[in-house]
Amino acid sequence: MDHSSPEKAIIALGPWLETPVGSYVKAWQQQRLDMLTADIFGFNALQIGLPQLDALQANRMPRKWLTDTHLPANGIEGQRVPVVVVHDFAELPFASQSLDLVVLPHVLEFAEEPHQVLREVERVLIPEGQVIICGFNPASLWGVRQVAGRLTGAHFLPQDGEFISLPRLKDWLKLLSMEVNRGHFGCYVPPCTTETWLKRFTFMEKAGNRWWPYLGAVYIVQAVKRIRGMRLVGPAFTRQTAKAPKGVPVTNRIHKQE
Template structure:
């Protein structure tokens, strides 16, 4: 198993069109995100990375939304994603789309998200699946700076479990490498997504942060007022008259 952290310089992705079938991939991701955020509540929504900021989240009940990336236009906050300028437990919902695929230290990125999420915060995350046709193609150019670093969905789930997240939803989509044109290819795409989901190109997860509060242990039953005093008890002896 390859290590998660790497010293290799990775070129960040700033637009969906830089990805394979990016326009179709954006549309499919948009539909899943729209459904997932419809019932998320709180005060602050954070979209991390250029691809996340280009998704529409107007239907989310959370009105204060922050677009965060290292640079670019229409970015509300420019910051290193691995060192976010937020206080602990302040973000209610975080969207992270394909950022693990191009991160040099995905562990640090997830730890930073865990730090800023509230105790019941939600993380929406997606990435490429290495056990797919797309994953097989990337094996041919492993050292290319534009090549995504593919981590298996189960490995990402293990990382999230270690941080205390519970997986609420997991889906796979984009079974075919090319845009399905015609009813036959469209039928094959739907068939693969339904019956062979683990071989689709992209995984999509919704994780909920689970923090068990400390409950004080109640003492056993005791009377409010002490009934028996610890001091020795003296008794009076009655003397009967001799008749």
């Protein structure tokens, strides 16, 4: 793969998560992901990309995988990174309808073909399987700061990310027959770069969640794969009704049976 590919930019997101503002985002996402994944049951779960975030640590499925586009040279915090499969995000090396849960932490924003990534996720999920997507919200103070940074050259977030609005993401999921059933916004503090200023604006977390909930800097969306045309089959006709004389109206059959 070409090292100038947009997918390579997600590698830069790892070091950014170690900055004060990145740690703030990482802590919020870890808390929410733990809450969402703890009650999702099945056998096979997959996290695609960003091994700096353990999106499946609270999940109790017996088989969990972490995949990425490359093997990291060094472990995280002195430990070996448990990447088990290296692959292109647009081509998942799993059989169709084989996974119960897929987590995409900021993958779509840095993927060269985000639509293809979602199509692959839909393919490998079982019916009623679930996908959880993390992303930066362009309709936020951080999004405005990022746009200004592109004009001035002072980027606040990783510069190569194409951040996807929530309505746009919902449209993509709907086209794949994936129904959004839960979502969260978070990280309401202004785009500060120092830990001191981040702590000063901590009070805005509760205020933002109450007064401007859709303007959080980060969102997490949970969706379910629905299969069209699947319906429960109703009970068959009773034997007496099946043997009723031909040509007799249904109402008369009922009276005769009584």
